[in-house]
Amino acid sequence: MHKSPADAIARFTDLLMDAVCMVDVDGHFVFVSAACERIFGYAPQEMVGMRMIDLVAPADRERTLAAARAIMDGQPNSRFENRYVRKDGQIVHIMWSARWSEADQLRVAVARDVTASKQAERMQYTLYAISEAAHASDDLPALFQRIHHIVGAMLPASGFAVALRDEQGRGLRFAYHAHPGGDAAPHTLAHWLGEEVLRGGAPVLLTPATLALAPPPVRAAAGAEPDCWIGVPLTTTQGDIGVLLLQGGDAPGQAGYTDQEQELLTFVSSQVATAIHRQQLNSRLRFMAQHDELTQLPNRRLFLDRLQMALARAQRHQGQLALLFIDLNKFKLVNDEHGHDCGDELLREVARRLRHCVRESDTVARLGGDEFVIIVEEVLVADDALRIVEKIHQALAVPMRLADGVSLGATASIGVAHYPEHGDDIHQLMRQADQAMYVSKLQEVHSN
Template sequence: MDRPPYSPPSAFIDLLLDAVCVVDAEGRFVFVSAACERIFGYSPQEMIGRPMIEMVAPEDRARTLQAADEIMAGQAKPHFENRYLRKDGKIAHIMWSARWSEADQLRIAVARDITERKQAESLHAALYAISEAAHTAEDLLALFRQIHQIIGALLPAQNFSVALYDASHDRLSFPYHVDEREQASTPRCSAADALCAEVIHSERALLLTPETQHELAGQLQPAVDPDALCWLGVPLNSPDGAIGALALKSYRGGALYSDQDKELLQFVSNQVAAAIERNQLHARLRHMAQYDQLTQLPNRGLLHDRLRTALARARRETGRMALLYLDLDNFKQINDSLGHAAGDLLLQEVASRLKLCVRDADTVARIGGDEFVVLLESIQVPAHAAALAEKIRELLNQPMDLAGHALCILPSIGIALYPEHGDTMEQLLKHADDAMYGAKSRGGNRIQLRIRTGPDGDDFEASAPA
């Protein structure tokens, strides 16, 4: 006996995990299954008659309307993805299988919630991007900018801060701070300081919402920004403790962060902490390779790099520059009589005084022992180099009180000019070095300027006696 075709009751549709939606030619919902409430947060009654496009994330509306036109033209869309705004304000990632019914003049679609899959993919991409940023970022500021962009792809991050904690000095700083209502690069109030400090010292994430702010300890209550809707901070944990914190803030009308967002940001922050420590280590290694560890002045290698760059610029712009080669008279006697500790203090004081004499564009380098070189870029006339050398000589002649010892150190200074005394780094350094030894052979505490070569091959030099 033949049975009639089985026709399932419409209630079966409500048992599906995926949502069934029917939209008319004007783009309004005319039927939705029960699963829509789980996926979108709205009841079927709230969705019926509502324009579909109103629920689509603004960034996806244009291409969603284009896809709708193509479906109504007869092109089926089995794997179209876009984002919807749920009733609670969260984003839902949807994969649609849709086609047009010409007879009914309706668009029939099945919606599958792929939010968890998309979040997992985004998280995996974010962790990879953070790892890449740790290797490619030129410095910490560049790293923080990239991290801000990466986190912004996971969570609303219009207002984002990175706080770093210096345990040796018990000091909190904000090397990166972006706030839609602030122009400054550091927080304008103490709220960020107090809340980030709490996150760092407790080494626990802190989520403040309108419902949870009353749970704050008394000392933190005044730190809450009255204009903020939500504040989310997570520690940057390392094996030796928290090295800082990441903080997100939203204002009224903005995003409402959740416990899930807190867990996500904390997971990402572990990778960020490793990236920051890696960048800091590389920065320390670069500094050690380029700077003298005693005086923190550029070393010989960095001086050579800057001198090459300055020479290239001077040639290109037909400019002038000068080198001052400086040696401390009788420095060995101070080391022998007072010890190397006093000698080190003396070198540090000399470095400090030299930096007081020059412009920001100039370079003061320690190239070994008690020898220093000053690179003067873009001087107008040779007299400017001689005037600076005299300023240095007079400042170093002033007594120094180091570890209870009153010391008076006297310099011998040689000057080389570009282009008069050479066109290469080697020529200029040799001229300045020879001039310095000429000053020292004449009793020291003087300036020697190499000006020309006589017809018999001997060098004529001008000296500025003490």
């Protein structure tokens, strides 16, 4: 008995790598070829009778229905793309070629799975964007914000965090943390997950099911319906420098990240780690170029920049500022009698005490040797600077415990210049402060 041509065509379509689908006027599948099971995860007999739109990713449904209406109005479409949700929950990208059969009252379409090419495009774009972010960001906070935007566009995430190893390499410091709830501090669960990732040196996917392995405080912090989390190590050629953490989805208790998404994030994390490491090196180089190596205070170059900006602010707001020149007395004797290591330690301690004598917004810098300078902004009266001078004398007089049991106090000659009283530019103020400091030193000599 000969079978009909339609039966033969049905058998032939099962040989195709692309899927052939027929949808009736009400949007139900009436025929699907065998390839549908590979692409969508449903057996043909499962799909027949299902509503086409129910399988489309929610974000793509409106434009999919619009495209279907256009096809039914006689406008064939050969390159329409949308996303479907497979039976296992994973997303597939589909390119459709479809037309309407008026005689059969059916929409006939061929579906091609373009997920791999879409992922390749997305990966290429992501890597390029991360590279661009590394070059365009002036500092780490700016880089973290850019990476958050890039990774957030690639994977669903309601929370995002970057945790870096501390300087001793023993613990984690959350350098960036963004959560829709606006939490000021990272979640207890995030801390624990970050430590687990670094301990194992591999990605960790945390779901409501695997949360049972976490310590009781972590489970309690996660709540009754915890979100899915994923943590991946940030690895460079020097080793793991930190952890990238994503809190997934908008709905508590969701299924979580797929293996595909985990692999994608793991690959991207190496590029993120390289970008962060490069920015850390650049930040360190900038710091070294602008700060004194011994005391970590701003050096002459950064001091002059800050003084110029402070003057501009004072001129703009008709304010006042004070400039203090500080020279340690008889510092050479410390080096001669106790050695340069002891002298270096004393300079570091002097720098620390000077910082505590002024506000955080003021600038303490080291010009070199035993010379320090302080910029005090928003000075209301001259006595404000004199009070700081007295505070410095008192702070330096307290004996400093140095190496080998040495305990030394210190005295300093301090000169003060005021803007606008003593000048309205850098050179005038520095000359006045230097002269005042020299007078102070002469007085110190004569008093002894």
